[in-house]
Amino acid sequence: MRRITIFLLTFIIATAAQSPQVARQITGQVISADDGNPIAGVNVIIKGSPQGTITDLDGRYSISVMEGKTLSFSFIGYVTKEIKVEKQSVINLALEPDMAQLEEVVVVGYGAQERSFVTGSIAKVVNRKAKASAPSMMMYDESAIQYNTEEYEAIEENIFHQPKNKPLSTFSIDVDAASYSNMRRFINNGQKPPKDAVRIEEMINYFSYNYKEPTGDDPFSINTEIAQAPWNEQHQLVHIGLQGKNIPTENLPPSNLVFLLDVSGSMSSPNKLPLLKSGFKLLVQQLRPQDRVAIVVYAGAAGMVLPSTSGKEKDKILEALDKLQAGGSTAGGAGINLAYQIAKENFQPEGNNRIILATDGDFNVGESSNASMERLIEKKREEGVFLTVLGFGMGNYKDSKMETLADKGNGNYAYIDNILEAKKVLVNEFGGTLFTIAKDVKIQVEFNPTKVQAYRLIGYENRALKDEDFNDDKKDAGELGAGHTVTALYEIIPVGVISKFSPVDDLKYQETKITESASASNELMNVKLRYKSPKGSESQLIEQPLMDRSVDLSESSENFRWSASVAAFGMILRDSEFKGDFETKDALAMAKAAKGTDVNGYRSEFIQLVKSYQLMAM
Known part of the structure; x- marks a missing residue:
């Protein structure tokens, strides 16, 4: 009898040990310990895995985690905190400011990196007037330099002027x-x-x-x-x-949209094409049956992956987005030409005709100069097709070029650094972004x-x-x-x-006459x-x-x-x-x-x- 009892206990313990872990849906809010305000963008990662999420604008998050796993909460300037998931379903926490963390950050050229990673960088500033660039760099071991080729147009800050001379x-x-x-x-x-x-x-x-x-x-x-x-x-x-x-959205005119998406090799990073696809899926959910969407992509060459499709066929549009993969060079000029051609073929005389270009701005094959792009887009805007530009990524980001394209295309320009920004631009501000x-x-x-x-x-x-x-x-x-x-x-x-x-x-040889009405x-x-x-x-x-x-x-x-x-x-x-x-x-x-x-x-x-x-x- 004693042997049977021991056997049963051993069997129960072994069975319990082999029982699958329970997945729990954990929700919560992350706030700052110094003032109690919510922190948006906190990385919530399951330790030891690539799975995770980020907190929204209210500092809230939701994530599915197996019992026994550990959640790591991290954000720049705050002490990282780890919490083991047991029987709880809500984990709220306050992150403490980390005064020492940022002492390990050094400035390199226009940017900064952690000391253990820093090598050097170059960020280009484009001066349209001078037709030149002004690189800024600090020299380190040349064999280890990691280049930053981001470009920004030089800004000469406005100064004070006198109304007497410049009214x-x-x-x-x-x-x-x-x-x-x-x-x-x-x-x-x-x-x-x-x-x-x-x-x-x-x-x-x-x-x-x-x-x-x-x-x-x-x-x-x-x-x-x-x-x-x-x-x-x-x-x-x-x-x-x-x-x-x-x-009201229901009163907005019908849209003829062309998604012009960069799928070149430079877009392979997680904060580029994957984020782009997630953002455009949010936009697709806003479309109405009277709206139409075509998708044009460009890499080594340009091509149409979805002909103009009604907004009621959301599954078809989403499926086309899901299939996109990055690779090849960047035929941006060919892509823009094709996008305008498709927009013209499906033109809505009383509607909103717009191309939405999403890229890191790295045009390097074909019609790529700012001047030629400007001439093309200026011509097309006169035909009633406007251009919205959405920027993604870092390292080779071409801000100056993208700002130029949007300005000349009678459109707006936004930079999408996370899914919350995509929601702001493409959902919360749907009308303002797309309807002039x-x-x-x-x-x-x-x-x-x-x-x-x-x-x-x-x-x-x-x-x-x-x-x-x-x-x-x-x-x-x-x-x-x-x-x-x-x-x-x-x-x-x-x-x-x-x-x-x-x-x-004051001038020596002349004076400005001020009218009596001004006085x-x-x-x-x-x-x-x-x-x-x-x-x-x-x-x-x-x-x-x-x-x-x-x-x-x-x-x-x-x-x-x-x-x-x-x-x-x-x-x-x-x-x-x-x-x-x-x-x-x-x-x-x-x-x-x-x-x-x-x-x-x-x-x-x-x-x-x-x-x-x-x-x-x-």
């Missing part, structure tokens, strides 16, 4: 946001972004603002505000905001010299126009999408203020806008003066203070001479106070980015 400021609006997500990619990787990768207007316009809706026939409203400049209390800051008309409600939108501001000693436009360096371009309907400018907001900031030096930035002395007026400046309907050729004019009614910064709107905090952080990233003594901690405090409701969590994410950069800068 007009003219520029094209910009709804692109690629610079912001690209900057985020650098900081999340523990790197300081290149100065010329930081376009302040794109950082500001990454966010939506709570402006009043347009009324009447105009497709957008104009909103203005003035208060103290946070980085210089003697200066003023003028905030100009446009709000595009919101159009006004094109060739230009702004011209005239300053009252009796009120304004000097002014400067913050950002928009690549969007500057000649003053005479404002009334020239042949001159191309920016586009505004359904529901989009556009924000611009001017820094003002009031008359009578002594400032080191006062630009030039009698309480207007600080006059804002004029021109725009065309999406299919129009003649512009419409809107004019609105801004009265000299400055308020204290603390009494300004959340829109004002939030845009100012983002602009200030951009100036810090660019090491601008105009930032004064304003530091990262100041931008952080202002952003926290102006976060507002933050429905999608984008502002909370920005606050987290500023914190990460603050750790890097110590």
